Amino acid sequence: MFKSKLCQLLNIKYPILQGGMAWVATAELAAAVSNAGGLGLIGAGFMPPDVLRKEIQKTKTLTNKVFGVNIMLMSPFVKEVMQVVIDERVSVITTGAGNPGEFIPALKEIGTKIIPVVASVALAKRLVRIGVDAIIAEGQESGGHIGEISTMSLIPQIVDAVNIPVIAAGGIADSRGFVAALALGAQGVQIGTRFVASLECIAHENYKAAILKARDRSTVVTGIATGHPVRIIANKFTREYEAMEKRGASAEELDAMGTGRLRIAAREGDVDNGSVMMGQICGMITDIKSVNDIIQDIIGGIPKVLRGINETI
Ligand code: TUI
Helix, strand or coil: CCCCHHHHHHCCCCCEEECCCCCCCCHHHHHHHHHCCCEEEEECCCCCHHHHHHHHHHHHHHCCCCEEEEEECCCCCHHHHHHHHHHCCCCEEEEECCCCHHHHHHHHHCCCEEEEEECCHHHHHHHHHCCCCCEEEECCCCCEECCCCCHHHHHHHHHHHCCCCEEEECCCCCHHHHHHHHHCCCCEEEECHHHHCECCCCCCHHHHHHHHHCCCCCEEEECCCCCCCEEEECCHHHHHHHHHHHCCCCHHHHHHHHCCHHHHHHHHCCCCCCCCECCHHHHHCCCCECHHHHHHHHHHCHHHHHHHHHHHC
């Protein structure tokens, strides 16, 4: 059924990647997504290299399918983490929040597929020239660290600008989003928030409950002034952060205030003082189900969406 170039490139059944989300995308979620026919990824976030190595080794015990690692380029351990990925011969890496250019030659040498996340046409073009294998184009609907362009505007512009597979991310959680992404020219999708609201995801139950409770306008973007915009649920923490911004706090003070907040939310379940990252599609997510059911519901729902389109045009 899937002739997507991405399935051949990555050796996966369905062109569905799981977002490599720090503190929630562990071996359990990555293995579940890969076992269900997508591409699961460990979110390395700010993980020290030895912790990542253990997580990779754990994933290998949970699945014999391909999986990947998402590397946060703002991590202080980025160089060491890249070395772990190389040592462990991880098949695919995605990168977030920066330009992975300096690491590309070493990864290409061992055949690791490199798929950076970009939020602009300019960066996509630059990365294609230095040999990346595909591009994840992430709209500002996404959770966590984001760019400025919406998925609807970003995907077709990146598709027109590059000659490698484009994966759409931001605001996708069901068959409609999947078909829409392909209509815009993408070869596949990356899904984050929907996979956090799964049985297999180890995120704290309060975090999952916050996704189910959230509506379309529940998220805000903090950090625009510091140059690190992050989409999170509006809560006590974001109100305190905004108050500090109004008082004229420095970028360093503001960044320091945000440090460690994602772990508090995702692992300790403090959804008032923590940074509860999620995408704007959260308003549509109303149940916790297995990763396999999430993927099968998306794939199984495609014919109905296509029939609906055919009846309309
Ligand atoms: O990276 C993400 N999402 C993330 S990372 C993260 S951890 C974090 N914690 C606190 C503050 C900030 C981050 C949480 N969520 N998504 C991928 C992504 N990358 N979205 C946008 C970008 C991006 C933005 C600008 C990539 C490159 C870029 O410009 C780099 C350049 O050189 O132009």
